[in-house]
Each structure stands twice: as structure tokens, then as C-alpha cells.
Amino acid sequence: MSSTQHEWPLWEVFIRSRQGLGHKHAGSLHAADAEMAIQNARDVYTRRQEGVSIWVVPADAIAASSPDDKEVMFDPANDKVYRHPTFYKLPDEVNNM
Amino acid sequence: MSPVEMNLEARFDAYVAEEKKIEPKDWMPDAYRKTLIRQISQHAHSEIVGMLPEGNWISRAPSLKRKAILLAKVQDEAGHGLYLYSAAETLGVTREQMLDDLHTGKAKYSSIFNYPTLTWADMGAVGWLVDGAAIMNQVPLCKCSYGPYARAMVRVCKEESFHQRQGFQVMLNLAQGTPEQKAMAQDALNRWWWPSLMMFGPNDSDSPHSAQSMKWNIKRFSNDELRQRFVDMTVPQAELLGLTIPDSDLRWNEERGHYDFGEIQWEEFYNVIKGNGPCNKERLAARVKAHEDGAWVREAANAYAQKQQAKKTNATTHAA
Numbered sequence: 001m002s003s004t005q006h007e008w009p010l011w012e013v014f015i016r017s018r019q020g021l022g023h024k025h026a027g028s029l030h031a032a033d034a035e036m037a038i039q040n041a042r043d044v045y046t047r048r049q050e051g052v053s054i055w056v057v058p059a060d061a062i063a064a065s066s067p068d069d070k071e072v073m074f075d076p077a078n079d080k081v082y083r084h085p086t087f088y089k090l091p092d093e094v095n096n097m
Numbered sequence: 098m099s100p101v102e103m104n105l106e107a108r109f110d111a112y113v114a115e116e117k118k119i120e121p122k123d124w125m126p127d128a129y130r131k132t133l134i135r136q137i138s139q140h141a142h143s144e145i146v147g148m149l150p151e152g153n154w155i156s157r158a159p160s161l162k163r164k165a166i167l168l169a170k171v172q173d174e175a176g177h178g179l180y181l182y183s184a185a186e187t188l189g190v191t192r193e194q195m196l197d198d199l200h201t202g203k204a205k206y207s208s209i210f211n212y213p214t215l216t217w218a219d220m221g222a223v224g225w226l227v228d229g230a231a232i233m234n235q236v237p238l239c240k241c242s243y244g245p246y247a248r249a250m251v252r253v254c255k256e257e258s259f260h261q262r263q264g265f266q267v268m269l270n271l272a273q274g275t276p277e278q279k280a281m282a283q284d285a286l287n288r289w290w291w292p293s294l295m296m297f298g299p300n301d302s303d304s305p306h307s308a309q310s311m312k313w314n315i316k317r318f319s320n321d322e323l324r325q326r327f328v329d330m331t332v333p334q335a336e337l338l339g340l341t342i343p344d345s346d347l348r349w350n351e352e353r354g355h356y357d358f359g360e361i362q363w364e365e366f367y368n369v370i371k372g373n374g375p376c377n378k379e380r381l382a383a384r385v386k387a388h389e390d391g392a393w394v395r396e397a398a399n400a401y402a403q404k405q406q407a408k409k410t411n412a413t414t415h416a417a
Contacts, residue, residue, distance in 0.1 A: 007193050008399065010186070027249070028183045030192060032398035033405060044179050047172065048256070067122045 010059040011037040013044075015051035023055050031056075113314050118244040121187040129313055132306070133243055134188050135204075136315065138195045141181035142206035145199075146380050148174045150214040151223065159217060166263050167220065173256050180249040187245045200385045208366065209292050211374030218271050218278075218285035224264015226286075226293040226331070232257050233327045234297065242314035265334065272338040279339070286335065287343045294358075295366045297324040303363075328356050 008030040014023035026045045031037035037056040045051070065073055081087050090097060098106070105124050112119070119125055148171050155171065158164035182192055198204035209227055214220065235257065238250040271282035298304060298320040310316035318326075328347075335342050346359035369377070 006399065007191060008395065027180055027252075028186070029179060032395075033402035036398060036402075043172075044176050047169075047176060064122070067120070067124075 008032050011041075011056045012059050012062060013037075013041040014055040014057070015041075015045055016053035017051055019052055023053065026050075028059060110312075113242045113312075116240075116314065117242075118247065119242050120244045128309075130188050132310065132313070132315065133246065134185055134190050136310075137181055137185040137188075137246055138190065138198070139205050139207075141178045141185060141195070142199045142204055143210065144174050144178035144181060146206045146210045146384060148178075149380055149383055150210055150212070150376075151220065153214050154217065154220050157217070158220075163220075163267075170224070170260050170263065173260065177253045177256070180252055181246075184243075184245040184249040196388065200381070200388060202372070202381065205370065207296060208369040208374060209296050211369050211377045211380060212288070212292055213376050215288075216281050216285060218268070218281040219289070221264050221267030221271060221282065222285035222289040224260050224262075225268050225334070226264075226289050227296070228257060228260040228264060229331065230293045230296040230327050232261060233323050233330075237317035237323075238315075240314075240317060246315075268338055268340075272340060282338070283340050286340050290343050291361065291365075294324055294328070294361055295363075297321070297327065299363065299366075300361075325355055328358050332356050 009032075010028055011031055011034075012028050013026045015026045016023045026041075029037065029040050029044055031040050034056055038054050041054045041056055046054070077083070106126055109119075109125060109129075119129075151167060151171050151174070155164060155167050158167050182195060185195060186192060195204065199206070209230075214223065232254065235250055235254050239247055239254055241247045241250070268282050268285075271278040273279075301307065301319045301321045304320055307316060307319060311319075332342060332347065344359045346357065348357055350357045368374070372378075
């Protein structure tokens with residue numbers, strides 16, 4: 001099979017819904033190159049003004065944490081409640097701190 | 098099953114029972130994965146094949162406004178198909194494999210799209226009834242246990258409500274129009290009513306996989322439950338239109354607090370699923386043709402992308 005018959009690569013699509021917000025994962029799509037991925041992302045994910053900016057990233061370029069490591073990876077934060085403001089009981093007089 | 102797998106499966110079941118979401122890289126039972134691949138890909142195929150009966154009327158819509166609306170709706174269906182194919186791909190199946198299964202007839206799609214759209218009123222009836230039934234089925238899927246499917250369904254459902262409303266409006270305009278227009282609307286209702294009820298699938302007593310899907314939180318309500326809801330919701334809408342639902346057994350049951358309705362002709366349903374509906378061959382042939390006619394475009398785009406990539410690589414090498 002020649003390489004031209006291969007499926008177009010997969011791209012992950014990130015959209016900034018409005019100025020001032022970060023790009024958020026919207027979904028994925030297939031496209032031959034980045035330019036086409038942006039065009040397709042516009043048609044597939046922003047038909048109702050859902051975005052003002054689009055990022056596309058080749059799906060295989062994303063490195064992800066492993067779900068099996070979830071506990072080791074995120075548990076150390078579990079017992080550090082003092083990182084949250086509610087940990088500190090203050091007199092009622094300082095109500096807005 | 099090994100003890101490790103049993104342990105994983107027990108954890109998975111508990112997780113799902115707590116209404117938590119499963120994400121692509123999480124462990125899941127093979128049967129769960131297979132069920133989802135089948136369901137999501139069938140759902141995607143239905144969106145894509147569903148473009149055909151309506152595409153039929155784009156060039157013949159009665160006004161520019163209606164044409165623009167219909168175009169937008171058909172484009173939405175394409176988008177819904179794409180969201181769903183992407184969701185299915187997260188489970189490890191390729192787009193090519195799914196399309197292949199559709200084109201060879203191995204995969205199914207909703208049998209409703211094997212009925213023809215004969216008049217403009219069918220655009221009304223399809224939006225009102227077919228999209229109405231689809232919404233009834235799809236809203237609970239927004240809370241299904243598989244994250245990517247649930248997220249795709251949230252998008253789909255948001256967009257789908259315009260589809261139903263525009264369909265009802267088409268029916269309303271016809272029902273309030275000339276006697277001929279009203280007759281056209283009635284005729285469309287007559288033809289689409291029963292196939293729409295069939296969209297909810299077999300009766301619960303004949304739906305063997307439902308219990309497992311319910312346990313996995315893929316399915317939240319039974320086929321008969323959703324069908325009853327659809328009938329209860331739609332009967333008053335038909336009354337408002339001044340049209341008659343083609344069912345002599347249809348009547349309000351005070352005791353149950355629901356409408357009773359007639360027996361569905363399941364023979365017809367299974368016959369259409371088997372491939373003997375009025376348009377099965379035509380629909381599949383249209384999909385295969387579109388895919389084959391597009392082959393050179395896909396290849397050309399690939400070739401172009403490779404050429405651009407090569408140019409870039411060359412430029413970098415020379416610069417260095």
C-alpha cells in the first residue's frame with residue numbers, strides 16, 4: 001500500500017471561546033496537514049461562534065500522564081490541606097481575608 | 098478471567114455505579130469497549146446517512162430562507178457524525194475500519210433513514226418526529242459513563258433542538274396553509290409516525306442487551322420508557338397542528354397517566370434492518386460513491402502535505 005492511501009493523521013483541537021480565556025480541548029479530527037486541520041476545525045467545532053482562536057496539535061505529539069499512575073502522581077497533594085485557605089480558622093472580625 | 102482482571106472489573110463496576118466517567122486510557126472490560134464501539138459507530142453512521150434524505154430537498158426548498166436552514170441542518174448532521182467518529186476512535190478503532198464496515202454493510206445505521214422523503218412536508222415531519230425521537234434517545238446519553246461519548250452528545254443535543262423546532266415550524270406553516278398543504282403535512286405524518294416509534298428499538302422484552310447497557314450506565318432508560326415519553330410529548334403537538342396521528346388505538350389512559358397506543362409492526366422494522374427497506378440500497382450506494390469519488394481528493398491532500406513537509410525539511414537542512 002502506498003503511503004498516499006493512508007488515513008489522514010489525527011489532530012486534537014483546542015478552542016479559545018472568547019478573548020481572555022484559555023484554549024480548551026474541543027475534540028479531534030483527521031486532516032492531511034495543519035492548515036487543513038484548522039479549516040476543518042472551524043467547520044466542525046465552531047459553527048455557532050464557539051471560538052475566536054483555534055489550536056491544532058498532532059495527536060501523537062501529545063505526551064500524557066498514565067492513568068495507572070494516577071495515585072502516585074496526584075496523591076501527594078491529598079494530605080496537604082494547609083494549601084487551602086479554608087484550613088485556617090480566623091476570628092470572625094477578619095471576615096474578608 | 099485472571100484474579101487481576103476480576104479485581105479490575107470489580108473496581109470498574111463500582112466506579113461506574115458511583116456515576117463516575119470512564120476515560121479512554123482507563124481500564125475497561127472488553128465487552129464494554131466493544132458495545133461502545135458498536136453503538137457509537139452506528140450512531141455516527143446514522144448521522145452521516147441521515148444527511149441523504151434531507152440533502153434530497155436542499156435544491157428544492159420552497160424559499161431561500163428554508164434552503165439556508167436546511168443546509169445548516171445537514172451540515173450539523175455531518176458535524177455530529179464527525180464528533181461521534183472521533184469519540185469511537187478513542188476506543189481504538191480506526192476511522193477507515195468504521196467506514197469500511199458501513200460500506201460493506203457490516204455496520205448498521207438507524208433504519209429510519211431507509212425511508213424516502215417524497216414531499217417538502219417530509220422535511221417538516223423528519224425534523225419534528227425523527228429529530229424529536231432522536232433527542233429523546235440522545236439527552237440521556239449526555240450522562241453516559243464513557244466521557245468522550247457523553248461530551249460529544251452534549252454538543253449534539255445543543256445543536257439538535259434547532260432541528261426539531263424548524264421541522265415543527267415547517268409542519269405548522271403547512272398545516273395553516275391551503276387544504277392541499279395541510280393534506281401534504283398529514284400525509285407526511287402518516288408515513289413517518291410509525292417508523293419514528295420504531296426508532297426507540299424493540300420492546301423491552303425483546304431487547305437482550307439493554308440490561309447490561311443499563312448496568313454500565315450507557316443506557317439510562319428502557320426503549321419502551323423513551324417511546325412512551327415521545328408519544329406523550331408528541332400527541333398534544335399533533336393536536337396543536339390540527340393533524341391526526343395514524344393510530345386508531347391511540348387514547349389517553351387516565352389510570353396510567355399516559356397515552357395508550359397501537360401495536361408496532363415489528364416485521365416491517367426487522368425487514369428494513371435486514372436491508373429490504375425502500376431505500377437501503379440507494380443510501381448505501383450513495384455513501385460508497387461519495388467515498389470512492391473522494392478518494393483522489395484524500396490522496397491529493399496527502400501528497401500535497403508530504404510535499405510541503407519535504408520542502409520545509411529541505412529548507413531547514415540548507416539553512417543549517
